[in-house]
Amino acid sequence: MDQHAALTESLAHPLGSAPTARGEYARLWRESRFDRMECLNARFEQHAYAPHTHETYVIGVITAGTELYRYRGVLHSAVAGDVVVLNPDELHDGRPAGEGFAYRIFYPPVALLEQTLADALGRPARPSFTDTILKDPELFRVIQALHRGLEEPGGDALRLETDALRAFAATALRHGDLTARPRPAGSEPLAVRRARDYLDSHLDAVVELADLAEAVGLSRFHLLRVFRAAVGTTPHGYLTDRRVHRAKEMLGGPLPLAEIAAACGFCDQAHLNRVFKARVGVAPGQYRRGSNPVQDGRSAAA
Template identity: 50%
Template sequence: MSTIEQSAALEPDRLGARDRARFFRAARHDRLEGLTAAFRAHRYAPHSHETYVVGVIVAGCEAFQLRGARRLAAAGDVCFVHPGDVHDGEPAGEGYAYRMTYPSIGLMQEIAADLTDRDVAPAPFFADPVLRDPAAYAAFVAAHRALEAEPDGLLGEEALVAAYGLLVARHAGVAPMATTRGTGAAIGRAREFLDAHFAEEIDLARLAGVAGLSRHHFLRRFKHETGLTPHAYLTDCRVRAARRLVAAGEPLAEVAAACGFFDQSHLTNAFKARVGVAPGAFRRG
């Protein structure tokens, strides 16, 4: 049986009137494909993928055949399918809703390598295809929502690396490198870089490279030493710069563009969350 992309397994004319599916792709993650779906009637034919399948059930229950056994995945469960594993899928009961990702083998090897601070690592293996892990579930849902809203933004990138890292460490037998001391200078370099380049599009690999750390180690140490995630720190930098330009009377649309925000609405939301008032009210005050 040949492998297929998830988008090919869900051709529009196969979906029922009450079935819903939405795809996205994230270029930063080796063209990671993501899916948010709710199925009441749709049934997958047996198929396999060149990628992993990693996701969560958010409502209802799905039944699927995998590795010679019928599996049930209910709301709150985390699910894994390995590359090449033939599986199907159908509603168990009234239907189910899920959030799924389809990471490449290379991406999952990168996650494992990040965890162990090695250049290369074997592809992770998840012994249990369905498991209950509330912390990992919550981390994955947060990452999936961020990626769905902005597939190639820093927020989704750091959230996905953290969520995948948690899943690989807990359920694929990959022991993370112990947190070490003495990373203050490395994190300082990353902070200086963000302070100077806040208006640019910045990815996690670039920041980790500036610090000289793996992505996973960098995320842990940055949050430990600054109290913020890299994305939150970057947003703070942008709002501080915007505050100066708004006070100087610059047009808000131009302020948004100059400070690295997507648009004026993005600027307004971030500004109000940190300053307490919208940019226009701040200027009038």
């Protein structure tokens, strides 16, 4: 049995067309054949995501209910049948509306989409998406089928790789801007760049706003204003987000959760658990295992 088969076998659970029983569940795994792309299948009735970013794209489908999320300063409502896409490093949150929502999400690394488009176009390209909610029933079916196929044990490798290439290429070619260029690194004001560098180098330490302001040569008030304007969140929000990213990296290693919490600047393991789940959707231990046990055993995947 190969590594992928062993992993997906450990995630096996009856699949249905939509969740029918009450209760939240979330199942996360990584696909080594696709640059360790994270995949999430979840239903949330109460869980609300704190504002956060991903270093990857976000591409997925809403399979039941309605999700509300703020993205680029606008509140969006994604309903069953919608395809949702987010660009890398864009601040957003998420919460259920009404009785909740279920979705299947891919987090493809930037390099994966760039390689997909290089294969499709014969030239390098990096898509940027202006619209975050896509009304594209055919693309919805393709993405949902790929996600289900990857979750099922024993999937045919050639078919899955073919389906993934088609799904991600179709998303980018139909709905992406292939002429856009990402903002060059370091294009924000110098003080903001210095503040980000300071925060990145103090992930494991207590950071005082006065110390940060002094380090970049601004008043505390002015720093908060220009930082939010350039980054989209406060220095505290940015620092917390970076700490969670660091924790995700460290969860690939052998350190105990308590040591990871300390190394990433969290007060203790409970603090890490609370902040991590608010941004990732699963707890650190569940993220490390690559899946989240179904919390309501009667629920079926969407």
